[in-house]
Amino acid sequence: DLTFGQIPKILAKSIQKLLNINYLNGISLSKNNNLLGTIIIACNENTKELNLTYLKTLGGITTNAFIRYLNEIKLQKLEIAIEQNPASIVITDTNGLIEYINPQFTQITEYTYDEVIGENPKILKSGEHDKIFYKNLWNTISSGKVWTGKFLNKKKSGELYWEYARIAPIKNNKGKIINYVAIKEDITELKQKNDLLLASMESYQSVFNSVTDAIFIHDKNSVFIEVNKGTETMFGYSKNELIGKNPKFVGVDDMNDYVKIFEIVQNTFQTGIPTTIEFWGKKKSGEIFPVEVALNKGKYFGEEQIIAIVRDVSERKKYESELIAAKEEAEQNNKLKSNFLANMSHEIRTPVNSIVGFINLLKTTQLDEQKRTYFLEIIEKSSLRLLNTISNIIDISKIETKQVTILKREFDLVETIKECEILFKESALSKGISLRINYPNNHLIINTDKTKLESIIHNLLINAIKFTDSGEVLLELHKDPDKIYIIVKDTGIGIDEELIDKLFDRFYQVETGYTKKYEGTGLGLSIVKEYLNMLNGKISVKSKKGEGSTFIVEIPNIEITKNPKTEISRTNKNKKTNEFTQTKTILIAEDDESSYLYLFNLLAKEKIKIKRAVNGKEAVDICVKENIDLVLMDIKMPIKNGIEATQEIHKHKPHLPIIMQTAFAYPEDKEKALSAGCVEYVTKPIPAEFILEVLWKWLKK
Numbered sequence: 001d002l003t004f005g006q007i008p009k010i011l012a013k014s015i016q017k018l019l020n021i022n023y024l025n026g027i028s029l030s031k032n033n034n035l036l037g038t039i040i041i042a043c044n045e046n047t048k049e050l051n052l053t054y055l056k057t058l059g060g061i062t063t064n065a066f067i068r069y070l071n072e073i074k075l076q077k078l079e080i081a082i083e084q085n086p087a088s089i090v091i092t093d094t095n096g097l098i099e100y101i102n103p104q105f106t107q108i109t110e111y112t113y114d115e116v117i118g119e120n121p122k123i124l125k126s127g128e129h130d131k132i133f134y135k136n137l138w139n140t141i142s143s144g145k146v147w148t149g150k151f152l153n154k155k156k157s158g159e160l161y162w163e164y165a166r167i168a169p170i171k172n173n174k175g176k177i178i179n180y181v182a183i184k185e186d187i188t189e190l191k192q193k194n195d196l197l198l199a200s201m202e203s204y205q206s207v208f209n210s211v212t213d214a215i216f217i218h219d220k221n222s223v224f225i226e227v228n229k230g231t232e233t234m235f236g237y238s239k240n241e242l243i244g245k246n247p248k249f250v251g252v253d254d255m256n257d258y259v260k261i262f263e264i265v266q267n268t269f270q271t272g273i274p275t276t277i278e279f280w281g282k283k284k285s286g287e288i289f290p291v292e293v294a295l296n297k298g299k300y301f302g303e304e305q306i307i308a309i310v311r312d313v314s315e316r317k318k319y320e321s322e323l324i325a326a327k328e329e330a331e332q333n334n335k336l337k338s339n340f341l342a343n344m345s346h347e348i349r350t351p352v353n354s355i356v357g358f359i360n361l362l363k364t365t366q367l368d369e370q371k372r373t374y375f376l377e378i379i380e381k382s383s384l385r386l387l388n389t390i391s392n393i394i395d396i397s398k399i400e401t402k403q404v405t406i407l408k409r410e411f412d413l414v415e416t417i418k419e420c421e422i423l424f425k426e427s428a429l430s431k432g433i434s435l436r437i438n439y440p441n442n443h444l445i446i447n448t449d450k451t452k453l454e455s456i457i458h459n460l461l462i463n464a465i466k467f468t469d470s471g472e473v474l475l476e477l478h479k480d481p482d483k484i485y486i487i488v489k490d491t492g493i494g495i496d497e498e499l500i501d502k503l504f505d506r507f508y509q510v511e512t513g514y515t516k517k518y519e520g521t522g523l524g525l526s527i528v529k530e531y532l533n534m535l536n537g538k539i540s541v542k543s544k545k546g547e548g549s550t551f552i553v554e555i556p557n558i559e560i561t562k563n564p565k566t567e568i569s570r571t572n573k574n575k576k577t578n579e580f581t582q583t584k585t586i587l588i589a590e591d592d593e594s595s596y597l598y599l600f601n602l603l604a605k606e607k608i609k610i611k612r613a614v615n616g617k618e619a620v621d622i623c624v625k626e627n628i629d630l631v632l633m634d635i636k637m638p639i640k641n642g643i644e645a646t647q648e649i650h651k652h653k654p655h656l657p658i659i660m661q662t663a664f665a666y667p668e669d670k671e672k673a674l675s676a677g678c679v680e681y682v683t684k685p686i687p688a689e690f691i692l693e694v695l696w697k698w699l700k701k
Contacts, residue, residue: 020044027059029066036066088163088184091170094177096120096138108163108186110156121182126160128152141167141180150187161188214291214310217300220269222246222262226300234312236284247279252288255280265295269306272297281310289314348389351382358382387685388462392523395455399530405668406449406534410560413444413484416454417477424461433468433491435461439477446484446558451670452531453555459524460488460551468492471548479557486553495543503541504529528553584699585609587631589619589645590661591638595684599632599661602688603695616640616648623649623656630698635662635673646676657698661686 015021025041039062041050082089088108091100098116106112109124116123129152140147146168154160163184170179208215214231218224227242235242235250242249248258256279268275275295282288294309358375361367367375398404421437428435457475464473471491478485495503504525532539537555586603590596591614600610611628613619617639623631631649635642646658659680660673670681680694 022047025050025055027055027062029059029063031063031067036063036070085183086185088182088186090121090182090184092121092180092182094179096180099179105184108155108161108184109153115156124151124153124155126152126154128160137167141169142177144169144171144177150191151184161186162191163187211309213312216242216247216308216310218246218306218308220266220304220306222265222306225305231310234283234310235281241284250281252280252282255288265306268295268297269304278313279310281312290317348386351386351389354382355379355386383685392527395523395527399527404530404534407451407668407671408447408449410445410447411450413446413453413477414439414442416450416457417475417486420457420461420475423458424465428465428473431465431469433465433470434472435465436472436474437476438474440479444477444479444484445560447560448535448555448558449531452535456528456531456553457486457488459528460486460553463524464488464490464492464549464551468548479559482557484555484557484559486555487550488553489548489550491548494545494547494549495541496545497543500541500543504539583609584629585611585627586695587611587613587619587622587628589613589616589631589633589637589642591615591634591636595634599686599691602691606692608695614638616642616645619645620648624652628653628656630695631656631658633658633660633678635660635669643672643676646673646678650677657701659694659698661691 019042021042022045023043025043027039027041028035029037029039039059041055043050082102085102085104088105089100089102090098090105092098098119098121101111101113101116105116109116111123137147137149146166148166149164151163151165152160153163164187165182165184167180167182169177170181172178209229211228212230212233214234215228216224216231217226224242224245227239231242232238237250247256247261251258261277261279264275264277267273274297277293277295279291279293280288281291290313292311292313294311296307296309297304298307299305300307358379362372362375417437417439421435425435461473461475468490469492473491474487474489476485476487476489478487529539532553532555535555537553539554540552541549542552543549586608588596588599588610590599590612596612600612603610611622611626613622615638619631619633619637620640622628633642633646637645640648642660642662646660649656649658654677657679658677659682660670660678661682661684662669662673663684673681679698682691682694
């Protein structure tokens with residue numbers, strides 16, 4: 001059948017007729033039961049019958065020829081593939097000597113075929129790899145395995161290059177290794193690019209992880225895909241703990257609006273517009289802290305993602321709060337200072353008005369003795385009020401400018417408390433209230449700054465009496481092994497509890513404005529607190545509106561056992577002053593005329609002989625030339641001041657008592673005077689009783 005099942009019968013018949021074919025003989029071409037093809041012999045009526053053996057022999061010969069043909073084609077293809085291969089191919093014998101190289105080997109290494117045949121590939125060694133490297137390679141391929149790796153080799157010109165190689169053994173049909181083949185690719189350029197990429201990645205990672213802010217990279221669904229070291233440090237979680245989580249994992253549920261946050265993230269992803277939001281973060285430890293999050297759209301390994309830079313703003317928030325508080329405090333201070341200035345004007349003008357007014361009345365009006373005495377008492381009271389105001393202003397100014405120094409000395413605190421009773425009893429009685437003092441029966445000798453401790457007690461008593469209209473004021477002194485307690489308690493108007501913390505602020509007063517009932521500058525308690533700080537003490541207050549107040553002063557117990565130096569009390573009115581003799585001569589060194597006249601008229605009644613010097617030099621000359629029993633020396637005078645004059649006088653008359661009298665009312669001035677040799681230091685205004693007591697004491701000596 002000529003159709004072979006492949007062509008139409010009409011075509012087969014045409015071929016049969018054209019070729020005069022009567023029948024067909026077919027021979028299969030096969031090897032190992034694999035059909036390679038067939039040979040068809042067409043016979044006509046004149047063809048002799050073919051021998052079967054002949055046909056089989058013909059089939060075998062044709063098959064072998066056909067197989068050789070196919071193998072040749074295959075070998076040609078393989079040869080072309082090796083020769084034209086872009087990779088460098090080297091074949092060696094089992095000793096590693098080169099038997100074959102393809103043209104690409106020459107192209108890369110610059111060695112020709114003739115130069116390398118019979119040579120060992122070690123001619124390409126660069127010295128980069130050690131013996132162990134090559135030993136591992138040889139052990140691998142000689143054991144029948146494939147070795148893969150990178151070489152740094154050297155061309156004929158000396159140029160170094162990198163190549164990636166696969167070296168494998170070639171085995172015969174018995175499995176014996178007969179050769180080795182190396183297929184190598186020049187990767188120098190690729191490696192350079194990879195090295196640059198690796199360096200770039202390392203730089204990126206270095207920068208990424210060196211940023212102290214936390215950096216989250218997350219997808220549009222807010223799932224974290226990368227975080228930096230700053231994130232681990234800030235939140236306390238490891239990278240593995242954070243990857244795959246979302247902002248809720250590091251946030252505070254009831255302090256963050258996550259719906260709004262995720263909407264903002266989506267909007268940033270869609271629009272690419274950077275956005276900054278505030279967020280409350282929570283560390284692994286549970287600590288809550290405020291952060292600021294800058295959201296940006298960017299690419300991460302080619303994919304568009306959200307980059308969130310998170311900054312801890314705890315310090316900034318704290319600073320902002322402090323700034324707001326400072327602003328409010330400054331505004332409050334400005335208000336207090338305005339109130340203070342208005343109050344100061346009132347506190348100065350009011351007593352001055354009384355003094356000037358009643359002096360004019362005394363000068364221009366005929367008054368009986370009772371009214372005259374009453375007016376003089378008002379003038380005296382107004383003068384003391386004015387003096388107290390000025391003293392407070394000077395004290396707070398020195399505190400503000402840090403010009404206050406601590407001058408410790410020994411004194412009896414019990415005696416100081418007793419003096420307070422004498423000093424303030426009359427002012428308490430004038431208001432119809434009682435002043436009670438409670439102190440230990442024995443002495444309490446301490447070593448501290450007496451002037452400042454007196455100022456503390458006086459200011460507390462002044463306030464207690466001022467703000468108490470009925471009842472009593474109590475001054476108590478207690479001690480334990482570590483502390484001394486001075487307590488001032490009154491039954492006055494009391495203080496609202498919420499205002500107690502402000503009591504010691506400068507310029508603060510519970511009452512302000514035109515409706516203010518009580519006089520004062522608002523500086524007394526701030527001076528008390530500052531002085532107590534200097535003495536390592538503290539003060540506390542217990543008070544209730546309408547029920548009075550209790551101020552408790554605590555200072556360290558610095559009690560000593562020896563007796564204190566004897567001092568003259570300004571308030572001791574029981575000493576006699578009529579024992580001055582007419583034989584005594586006093587020098588008044590005073591340049592101010594009114595101050596001199598006051599002292600002159602005061603002493604004239606005692607029939608004491610008085611001489612005057614108007615400067616320090618004149619005072620020295622009079623003392624040296626004349627017989628002077630005592631000197632009243634002003635500290636501030638022309639030519640020579642009181643300190644210099646005292647030192648000069650004592651060079652000639654070391655035992656002459658000199659009493660410094662001055663308007664400089666500070667402890668350091670007193671120390672200078674006493675160090676210069678003065679026996680006493682009294683401050684203006686000088687009460688008549690006190691100056692007479694001092695003079696009597698030293699004239700008697």
